[in-house]
Amino acid sequence: MSTDRAGTPNRQGGTYVRHLSLVDYRSYTAVAVDLDPGPNVFVGPNGQGKTNLVEAIGYVSTLGSHRVATDAPLVRAGATRAVIRAAVVRDARELVVELEIVPGKANRARLNRSPVSRPRDVLGALRTVLFAPEDLALVRGDPSERRRFVDDLLVARSPRFAAVRADYDRVLKQRNALLRTAASARRASRGTSGGDLRTLEVWDGHLATHGAELLAGRLEVLGALEPYVAKAYDAVSAGKGRTRLAYRSSTHGDAVSDTPEPVAERPEFNVDVPTLTQHILSALAEARSQEIERGITLVGPHRDDVVLWLGELPAKGYASHGEGWSYALALRLGSYELLSADGGEPVLILDDVFAELDSQRRERLAALVGDASQVLVTAAVAEDVPPALQGARFEVAAGEVTRV
Numbered sequence: 001m002s003t004d005r006a007g008t009p010n011r012q013g014g015t016y017v018r019h020l021s022l023v024d025y026r027s028y029t030a031v032a033v034d035l036d037p038g039p040n041v042f043v044g045p046n047g048q049g050k051t052n053l054v055e056a057i058g059y060v061s062t063l064g065s066h067r068v069a070t071d072a073p074l075v076r077a078g079a080t081r082a083v084i085r086a087a088v089v090r091d092a093r094e095l096v097v098e099l100e101i102v103p104g105k106a107n108r109a110r111l112n113r114s115p116v117s118r119p120r121d122v123l124g125a126l127r128t129v130l131f132a133p134e135d136l137a138l139v140r141g142d143p144s145e146r147r148r149f150v151d152d153l154l155v156a157r158s159p160r161f162a163a164v165r166a167d168y169d170r171v172l173k174q175r176n177a178l179l180r181t182a183a184s185a186r187r188a189s190r191g192t193s194g195g196d197l198r199t200l201e202v203w204d205g206h207l208a209t210h211g212a213e214l215l216a217g218r219l220e221v222l223g224a225l226e227p228y229v230a231k232a233y234d235a236v237s238a239g240k241g242r243t244r245l246a247y248r249s250s251t252h253g254d255a256v257s258d259t260p261e262p263v264a265e266r267p268e269f270n271v272d273v274p275t276l277t278q279h280i281l282s283a284l285a286e287a288r289s290q291e292i293e294r295g296i297t298l299v300g301p302h303r304d305d306v307v308l309w310l311g312e313l314p315a316k317g318y319a320s321h322g323e324g325w326s327y328a329l330a331l332r333l334g335s336y337e338l339l340s341a342d343g344g345e346p347v348l349i350l351d352d353v354f355a356e357l358d359s360q361r362r363e364r365l366a367a368l369v370g371d372a373s374q375v376l377v378t379a380a381v382a383e384d385v386p387p388a389l390q391g392a393r394f395e396v397a398a399g400e401v402t403r404v
């Protein structure tokens with residue numbers, strides 16, 4: 001929920017999804033739902049399609065699912081393509097976003113019925129923050145989970161970073177292909193030939209340029225996010241613990257601290273793009289012989305991590321189950337507050353979370369988000385959802401979504 005300076009709820013600039021329709025998406029052959037601003041609660045037994053609905057809304061905002069890495073499972077079994085259409089109201093203006101998902105091919109996208117040249121042109125039309133049980137992996141899982149979290153937030157805040165990330169991924173793929181070919185040539189010649197690496201320096205330059213831009217964006221967004229996460233953790237856990245975000249870089253060496261100091265006091269969060277470019281180039285030069293040996297790029301933003309501190313210990317490996325949950329929730333609520341503060345409230349999605357929370361944390365969460373411009377909640381049991389979030393109610397069963 002955004003607030004004015006006096007702390008009063010302020011729904012100006014808030015976004016909401018007014019209408020959603022799906023064709024051949026997951027378990028749905030065809031479904032259409034009108035939604036309200038404020039809370040919308042989807043209730044139904046397990047496996048009836050509640051998460052599928054909110055996952056589709058999340059997909060419109062990120063062009064990805066919070067549950068799977070590829071698009072194939074999103075298309076209904078037996079169908080060849082899925083269509084998601086969402087009518088989004090922002091600042092009293094309506095925008096219709098339509099996405100056609102064809103596995104193995106680029107998505108096709110339309111804005112207000114006109115085709116756009118690249119699907120990523122729809123990013124920014126709808127901003128969402130989605131919290132789901134899978135988010136425990138943000139705290140306990142691999143670094144890739146945290147990298148994706150930061151990059152998605154970066155793109156939600158500044159959609160131009162979608163292109164930066166895509167450029168970095170493309171260059172990384174090409175550089176890896178070159179290293180792989182060279183490594184196999186070396187192995188085939190039993191080390192007498194080094195393989196053809198004449199273009200490696202060119203790829204180093206591209207990797208460093210795009211990598212530095214991505215890195216600078218990540219550091220900036222983490223710096224902006226940190227106070228919001230600390231505040232959210234404090235609210236969710238009722239003051240039990242202090243959070244700090246640190247960035248562990250594969251290219252900065254010792255310059256990046258792994259200590260729980262506030263971001264603003266740490267020099268590595270204030271590095272400019274040219275300096276970061278130099279850091280990456282030096283790290284690539286240092287790693288070169290190992291990279292040629294192994295046939296893969298060993299340093300760069302794709303090998304970095306975000307360290308989540310809780311008090312004096314990193315949350316990964318130390319936080320209890322409940323603390324891990326509170327941290328994951330704080331990362332999402334913090335993102336929600338950050339996005340609200342700098343560009344209008346996103347739609348908040350709470351997928352299956354109330355069953356995981358004890359009653360005190362349920363109430364605290366409901367109190368924190370009850371005034372959101374739109375919050376979509378899924379739950380197997382209606383009673384798990386606190387009264388503060390009881391707004392429009394839908395029953396989801398056997399492929400039908402019915403307002404009750």
Ligand SMILES: Nc1ncnc2c1ncn2[C@@H]1O[C@H](COP(=O)(O)OP(=O)(O)OP(=O)(O)O)[C@@H](O)[C@H]1O
Pocket residue numbers: 025026027028044045046047048049050051052053072073074075076077352378379380396
């Ligand atoms: N591509 C697909 N084609 C057909 N059915 C699918 C597809 N993907 C998922 N499903 C089905 O969708 C159902 C799961 O839907 P969903 O995850 O939305 O359930 P849910 O109502 O949120 O349940 P829970 O309360 O257990 O989280 C499962 O029955 C699953 O088999």
